[in-house]
Amino acid sequence: MLEPCARNTAPALAAGALCAQERYGADCILLVLPADHLVHDAQAFAVAVAKAQQLAASGYLVTFGIEPTRPETGFGYIERGQPIAGSQGFAVARFTGKPSEAAAREMLASGKFLWNAGMFCFRADVFIAELEKATPAVLEGARQCCQQTQSKADHAKLPVELFSAVPDISVDYAVMEKSDKVAIVPAGFDWSDVGSWTALSELVEADASGNRVQGDAVMVGSRNCYVQSANRMVAAVGVDNLVIVDTPDALLVARADQVQDVKKVAQQLKLENHDSYRLHKTVHRPWGSYTVLEEGEGFKMKRIVVKPGASLSLQMHYHRSEHWIVVSGTAKVVNGDRDLLVRTNESTYIPAGNKHRLENPGRVDLVMIEVQSGTYLEEDDIVRFEDKYGREGSTA
DSSP states (O other): OBOSSOOOHHHHHHHHHHHHHHHHOTTOEEEEOOTTEEOOOHHHHHHHHHHHHHHHHTTOEEEEEEOOSSOOSSSOEEEEEEEOTTSSOEEEEEEEOSOOHHHHHHHHHHSOEEEEEEEEEEEHHHHHHHHHHHOHHHHHHHHHHHHTOOBOSSOBBOOHHHHTTSOOOOHIIIIITTOSOEEEEEEOSOOEETTSHHHHHTTSOOOTTSOEEEEEEEEESOBSOEEEEEEEEEEEESOBSEEEEEOSSOEEEEEGGGGGGHHHHHHHHHHTTOHHHHOOSEEEETTEEEEEEEEETTEEEEEEEEOTTOBOOEEEOSSEEEEEEEEESOEEEEETTEEEEEOTTOEEEEOTTOOEEEEOOSSSOEEEEEEEEESOOOTTOOEEEEOTTOOOTTOO
16 A cells, blocks of 8 residues: 555554455454564564464554663653553553653663554554544544545555645554553564664674774774765764765764754755755656766756666656667657667757657666756656656646
């Protein structure tokens, strides 16, 4: 089930539960897992899931708690309550958000708190009933989306007009913190929330100075740093306790104990409507992807990859012309009133105002370089006439 826009976890789980209930029955059990977490011990994970499944079948909304190993300020916490008879779970005394370092140390010392892993197990009907009591607007919005969703063989896409109107709220706030049917299972497996730079760095072996490096880096007199560089060599000289991440989009340099504040950078970029917030250097599309290699006054260069059998829309640009050079594969091109094949090491020129289409008729990726020239080179200078992916008008 595909979300057309981000609305947090409660709307997503509401839509998933409604779909599962219709397809598999009201008492079907859902296991909810974030996509960016890492568990090495599959056997211990299966044991914890079996414990959660037993509680879920009895009507509990079950969450998984991780035994904390440090006073982490980047995770939420859950306080264990009384044991639940006949199970290996506990009632939930309370949820708490991301704490200050002092509060995290107190919770760690108490031995009562677990990290909130954001993983859940529950019956579809129980979750729907509890959501309807706690936050009915989310359930009603998700129900309207599901009623208007057209399923295909391998997926269903929720309608953007309806889904974007569903309240943006997490499942913790919408249901878990308001329900009296929540249980917690202490997780006996290793766990890493690789959604944070601190957690990601812990997956890399440290050298004798405590430095952890992914990519090409030279560390001179530096200690306790994490460096990730995909494309360039990074030199770190005489620094300590830093996170350095170099990507084609941006460079991040942060104190390791303040790296959670990277979200404030994203918020600032969003307020400024900065290009780096809206677009990556590599942008994925239904037909493949493009990567901006270089741009300047009056020109932009892209590397374009078109998947086998895929094609771009029949389109036109008002303000730019384009040169297409095929690096590998074969391109089937509509250029004005001409249809032509452009093979490896060949090129074609698309004048501004010409209707054109790019297609990959082959069985391997089509890779080409596009050089744009003109007075306006942004992605909204595009008029679509035909598009197999249902995109219309002048949207990128």
